[in-house]
Amino acid sequence: MGGHKVKRHFVIAHSLEAKPVIKHYGLVKNSSHRAFEVFENDQIKLIISGQGKVNCAAATAYCYYLSDSLDEQVLWVNLGVAGHPHYPIGSLWRVNKTIDSSTSKAIFPVNVIRTVSISAAPAITVDKAERDYAQDSLYDMEVSGFFQAASRFTSLEYASSFKIVSDNKDQTVDNFDSAAVPTMIEAQLATIDDYLLELENNIINNFKFNFQDIEFKELILNSYQFTQSQRIQCETLLNSLAVHQINLDKTALHHTSAKQLLDSLSDRLSQIKLTV
Amino acid sequence: MVATIYIEGQIADHPRTEDIIRRFPKAERIMCERYSQVFNPKAQNFRAQKQNPALILAKKHKGFVLPTPPGYGVGGQPNYYFSHMLNCIYDCRYCFLQGMYSSAHYVVFVNYEDFASEIIEYAEQQKDESPWFFSGYDCDSLAFEPVTGFINHMLNVFSEIPNAHLEIRTKSTQIRCLLNSKPLSNVVVAFSFTPDDFSRRLEFGVPAVDKRIMAMQQLQQQGWSVGLRFDPMISYHNYQHSYRALFEKIFSRLDSETIHSVSMGGFRMPKNFFKKIKKLYPEEPLYNLAMEDIQGMRCLSVSAEQDMFEFCKKQILSWIPETKLYYCDI
Numbered sequence A: 001m002g003g004h005k006v007k008r009h010f011v012i013a014h015s016l017e018a019k020p021v022i023k024h025y026g027l028v029k030n031s032s033h034r035a036f037e038v039f040e041n042d043q044i045k046l047i048i049s050g051q052g053k054v055n056c057a058a059a060t061a062y063c064y065y066l067s068d069s070l071d072e073q074v075l076w077v078n079l080g081v082a083g084h085p086h087y088p089i090g091s092l093w094r095v096n097k098t099i100d101s102s103t104s105k106a107i108f109p110v111n112v113i114r115t116v117s118i119s120a121a122p123a124i125t126v127d128k129a130e131r132d133y134a135q136d137s138l139y140d141m142e143v144s145g146f147f148q149a150a151s152r153f154t155s156l157e158y159a160s161s162f163k164i165v166s167d168n169k170d171q172t173v174d175n176f177d178s179a180a181v182p183t184m185i186e187a188q189l190a191t192i193d194d195y196l197l198e199l200e201n202n203i204i205n206n207f208k209f210n211f212q213d214i215e216f217k218e219l220i221l222n223s224y225q226f227t228q229s230q231r232i233q234c235e236t237l238l239n240s241l242a243v244h245q246i247n248l249d250k251t252a253l254h255h256t257s258a259k260q261l262l263d264s265l266s267d268r269l270s271q272i273k274l275t276v
Numbered sequence B: 001m002v003a004t005i006y007i008e009g010q011i012a013d014h015p016r017t018e019d020i021i022r023r024f025p026k027a028e029r030i031m032c033e034r035y036s037q038v039f040n041p042k043a044q045n046f047r048a049q050k051q052n053p054a055l056i057l058a059k060k061h062k063g064f065v066l067p068t069p070p071g072y073g074v075g076g077q078p079n080y081y082f083s084h085m086l087n088c089i090y091d092c093r094y095c096f097l098q099g100m101y102s103s104a105h106y107v108v109f110v111n112y113e114d115f116a117s118e119i120i121e122y123a124e125q126q127k128d129e130s131p132w133f134f135s136g137y138d139c140d141s142l143a144f145e146p147v148t149g150f151i152n153h154m155l156n157v158f159s160e161i162p163n164a165h166l167e168i169r170t171k172s173t174q175i176r177c178l179l180n181s182k183p184l185s186n187v188v189v190a191f192s193f194t195p196d197d198f199s200r201r202l203e204f205g206v207p208a209v210d211k212r213i214m215a216m217q218q219l220q221q222q223g224w225s226v227g228l229r230f231d232p233m234i235s236y237h238n239y240q241h242s243y244r245a246l247f248e249k250i251f252s253r254l255d256s257e258t259i260h261s262v263s264m265g266g267f268r269m270p271k272n273f274f275k276k277i278k279k280l281y282p283e284e285p286l287y288n289l290a291m292e293d294i295q296g297m298r299c300l301s302v303s304a305e306q307d308m309f310e311f312c313k314k315q316i317l318s319w320i321p322e323t324k325l326y327y328c329d330i
């Protein structure tokens, strides 16, 4: 699993919202996809889901299966415009709670970032554009679907949704000029990027796997005929020995059987005491 | 220190909720229906959250007092535990809470009166016995006391039920509420220790050993009964030197006469918790030692630990009588 760069997967409803992100990161369309439009570079995938929570959940799942390796570390990002009774047009908000208006199910994304501050607000996901703004909340049409799907693939610390206010009670959705969307989003991308960089550092600090001389480990694993459980046991023992910085030499390749190798590795491990 | 507070709607107007919220004026506030919506989802990473845990204020509805697992206790019967808080502001790498919960957020149940009623009820039902109630099972009893005031509340409760005993288990030096109260003969303030070098390496955020000893001295001077908990004891290179120094430091500074009890326990953890924590901290040497499975628990190999146990027992018994020494088994 080690050595992967943290990747970012953007799930965005409309191409107008996606446009500034595609430009900012220099993403290129991958025309091999038919179900959804996908733009990408080495580190980033951006999928355009279309409107609504079901489309958003489907696009999130689709994007998951585009990963090079299902073990890679990914930040999931939903980005788009939303309404709010009184937040200023163009203001940026991090979603800290989503409620699906049709099921009332709530999901609570987790913020672990202290250094980059983006104001947070709850969001209600509705099926039709909101005109009453009945609650003191953001209103959108996708975010609950995004978190429902993303939380199957990642933990809630590594999925984020950012909303930029496009309409409020003074300037309702009916007066909304969609041509302004790219500029609104572009104006907030630097802040969002700082936040995501912090999250990437957090992921890197929290997933330290690469202790092992992978090639030698593979060589050992390929040198014996293991049952499935023996193979798991062997990997666990090799990892544990590596954590204690025990370097194995070539004798590990010359046991007469898998069982003898496992006995020998277990024996090595049982002699190790903790050092503080 | 707390940047986010989740608040259950049903206790949003509780005076204690308001009081706690006032202490964190800059914290982001998020309403929820039940704390479990935030705390229980599986898609959470305890390690990531531990860097910035939120506070969840909630109401507990049932199970205020529960029987302790067998082998937990300091000579009395029956033994119960209760937790007004889930999770801890400290970060001990061996702590089982990391494996028990999906979330590292701190849950505080603000309906202290319901805990108190159940404790009083149990104490009254067992008038002819001396039930023990252990605080600090799912959290540290005192570490968050300046915010919660829970132990302060419980001291008043236990002053009214002399047949019941309270153990306040802690690694904290937040003892002001005790110093401001009249000592109670049915309350033991039990401090957990591992040697300095071990603590610095594996108990993040925990007050230094010297500071804890000073807190114990202050409590003893004021007439409080104190306990010592050497748990978990984990053998490591040079443990003899470190444990000898620890015992010397503690017992030479405390008045052995008013030490209520000393207990020792080995490293043991339910297998599923162990597996989860190892996944969270794959690089942690502790979780990569040789372990044995005993009755569903992962334990350090018995032969390795036995020598250390005997060594420490001998040291401890040179300071206190055997009648005060207890063992926490599996």
Ligand code: SF4
Binding pocket: B087, B088, B089, B090, B091, B092, B094, B095, B096, B097, B138, B139, B140, B171
């Ligand atoms: S002080 Fe106790 S409860 Fe807190 S982290 Fe350490 S072991 Fe866990």
